[in-house]
Amino acid sequence: MSFRPLRLIVTPAAILFVALSMAGTLVAQPAPAGKPMIVIHGGAGTILRSRMTPDLERRYRDTLTIAINAGYTVLQSGGSALDAVEAAIRVMEDSPLFNAGKGAVFTHDGTNELDASVMDGLHLRAGAVTGIRHIRNPISLARAVMERSKHVMLAGAGAERFAKELGIDTVPESYFFTQRRWDELQKALRADSVSGGHGTVGCVALDMHGNLAAGTSTGGLTNKRAGRIGDSPVIGAGTYADNGSCGVSATGDGEYFIRATVARTIAALMEYGGLPLQKAADSAIARVGALGGTGGVIALDRHGRVGISFNTEGMYRAYIGEDGKAVVEMYRDEGRGSK
Amino acid sequence: MSFRPLRLIVTPAAILFVALSMAGTLVAQPAPAGKPMIVIHGGAGTILRSRMTPDLERRYRDTLTIAINAGYTVLQSGGSALDAVEAAIRVMEDSPLFNAGKGAVFTHDGTNELDASVMDGLHLRAGAVTGIRHIRNPISLARAVMERSKHVMLAGAGAERFAKELGIDTVPESYFFTQRRWDELQKALRADSVSGGHGTVGCVALDMHGNLAAGTSTGGLTNKRAGRIGDSPVIGAGTYADNGSCGVSATGDGEYFIRATVARTIAALMEYGGLPLQKAADSAIARVGALGGTGGVIALDRHGRVGISFNTEGMYRAYIGEDGKAVVEMYRDEGRGSK
Numbered sequence: 001m002s003f004r005p006l007r008l009i010v011t012p013a014a015i016l017f018v019a020l021s022m023a024g025t026l027v028a029q030p031a032p033a034g035k036p037m038i039v040i041h042g043g044a045g046t047i048l049r050s051r052m053t054p055d056l057e058r059r060y061r062d063t064l065t066i067a068i069n070a071g072y073t074v075l076q077s078g079g080s081a082l083d084a085v086e087a088a089i090r091v092m093e094d095s096p097l098f099n100a101g102k103g104a105v106f107t108h109d110g111t112n113e114l115d116a117s118v119m120d121g122l123h124l125r126a127g128a129v130t131g132i133r134h135i136r137n138p139i140s141l142a143r144a145v146m147e148r149s150k151h152v153m154l155a156g157a158g159a160e161r162f163a164k165e166l167g168i169d170t171v172p173e174s175y176f177f178t179q180r181r182w183d184e185l186q187k188a189l190r191a192d193s194v195s196g197g198h199g200t201v202g203c204v205a206l207d208m209h210g211n212l213a214a215g216t217s218t219g220g221l222t223n224k225r226a227g228r229i230g231d232s233p234v235i236g237a238g239t240y241a242d243n244g245s246c247g248v249s250a251t252g253d254g255e256y257f258i259r260a261t262v263a264r265t266i267a268a269l270m271e272y273g274g275l276p277l278q279k280a281a282d283s284a285i286a287r288v289g290a291l292g293g294t295g296g297v298i299a300l301d302r303h304g305r306v307g308i309s310f311n312t313e314g315m316y317r318a319y320i321g322e323d324g325k326a327v328v329e330m331y332r333d334e335g336r337g338s339k
Numbered sequence: 340m341s342f343r344p345l346r347l348i349v350t351p352a353a354i355l356f357v358a359l360s361m362a363g364t365l366v367a368q369p370a371p372a373g374k375p376m377i378v379i380h381g382g383a384g385t386i387l388r389s390r391m392t393p394d395l396e397r398r399y400r401d402t403l404t405i406a407i408n409a410g411y412t413v414l415q416s417g418g419s420a421l422d423a424v425e426a427a428i429r430v431m432e433d434s435p436l437f438n439a440g441k442g443a444v445f446t447h448d449g450t451n452e453l454d455a456s457v458m459d460g461l462h463l464r465a466g467a468v469t470g471i472r473h474i475r476n477p478i479s480l481a482r483a484v485m486e487r488s489k490h491v492m493l494a495g496a497g498a499e500r501f502a503k504e505l506g507i508d509t510v511p512e513s514y515f516f517t518q519r520r521w522d523e524l525q526k527a528l529r530a531d532s533v534s535g536g537h538g539t540v541g542c543v544a545l546d547m548h549g550n551l552a553a554g555t556s557t558g559g560l561t562n563k564r565a566g567r568i569g570d571s572p573v574i575g576a577g578t579y580a581d582n583g584s585c586g587v588s589a590t591g592d593g594e595y596f597i598r599a600t601v602a603r604t605i606a607a608l609m610e611y612g613g614l615p616l617q618k619a620a621d622s623a624i625a626r627v628g629a630l631g632g633t634g635g636v637i638a639l640d641r642h643g644r645v646g647i648s649f650n651t652e653g654m655y656r657a658y659i660g661e662d663g664k665a666v667v668e669m670y671r672d673e674g675r676g677s678k
Binding site: 157162225230255 | 458463464465467469470488489490491492493494495496497498500501533563564565566567568569573574575576579593594597598599600603604607608610611612630
């Protein structure tokens, strides 16, 4: 196989031009209209056939299918990427299967503290909430922070007071009780371990207007300290979207994802390094791995290309491509992202 | 003036090589040992000669000089960049002049909620705290989160409980009362405005072992909602350090700095885009400006080059270069970063 090498001439003037265009093209960059695309994840971790029952596997696949179709339906009817991201994530937040919303893990204190964020790739708007204890769908509150407050990131009681002012329904803490997560906490307390809940959820969508959006929602780590903030609500770590490059949602050992600024690194590798999306995603996950962390990402670029990368045994994931059919995968050796 | 253009040949193999080296060189990258360097800021905003009295100007210049010398002394005696960053920031936190520690602004509720973060460029370790109400030096608590917890980011009461477990001194809320900041809140309440406290503090240092560190500390915005988190404690927005590229501390309209992932963008423009530090800093501030935000950054690369950029009337700043003499600047038309 032969190819013609691409020759670039880099001059100071060219660097200046690149710097100026980098600054100038950041705002309100619509991509060419086209077919909608959507990709979701339900967390990365030790997802092995040997640990799965047929019934549990069916429940995961069914819920992922319902979630991605909820988002895709929005896109097909001309809806925005933001609406699609919110719709898909709400389905996963309402399921006890994932570590987000209803199925959130417990903190060391036996409470649930939920985090979520969303970003709009057209205007680089963002919203995030952390330490949420009484809101059924943190992703919708993150979106409200983005669209209806002067702030990007709100924590704890202040965020919940904002929710009440907007008339967003609250739920009692008991809503988040599930026996499975409680048992996981007891086990973690006995082992004095802090571990991933394996089930952060996220979505990236490209709508037919050419706009990208990304969102992430989580319960964090089982047995985490009260007040711990992971990567999910951190713009540039767990979530990022820019029509000029890509949208990303991450899941994994949040501390490592913050230190590696995973989501922004993927976009920057495309934007400044010229890498294609999948290579950028693989590079960012290698960065997490080099630090000692595990997890994965889903990503979509403005041309509708899907990037999936993880360094765990598996990642719950699904996407709908040009043919409009949902592809649902869980294990490492399945389809995209397979190793 | 003539120059020889640099020719780069980009092949798929080269892209793969770059991707692999990007992943592989991220951890524990020591820079060549050399002369220590340090740069600090005390916030960007409407800093005008016409609004300054000779006495107030002297107090700012004196405190900036004491702060930078506190950091430089650490570096000169062979101390770490992390120790220098902490030492310089503690001086500014203890002064009522800056919007951090003692001089923190008030929230809408009349409380003080402080944020801080620190990052170590050698191992990409990071620590951050947000919503702190009883800790005199939030930068030291952020460092304790980095070095002595399993987490990177801790919020509110959970962060303060961690401080108590470590025996870190707490102060009563009244410690943070200053008449000037209280009056600013009353004015903001009357105007129903949320505004910058003009005085977030930060420091970036390069030690003689070749390691970079960066830190930032703030009281946030006057009249902010309780629970609002700005860019200062967000790794990749207000603070970033990587021996492979640079260290950065930012100050300004935090919401815009989060959306523009300012600190990580500067590092990425160097790391993947090949821009020199000052151009990378200017590009990131242009990015903030394009979104509608104002503020500034200080930065240091591994070779000890200083980058300063801001789009406001002024920025309190100081640096010590190879000659060991402190240079202190405040206005837009002074020295580095002058427009």
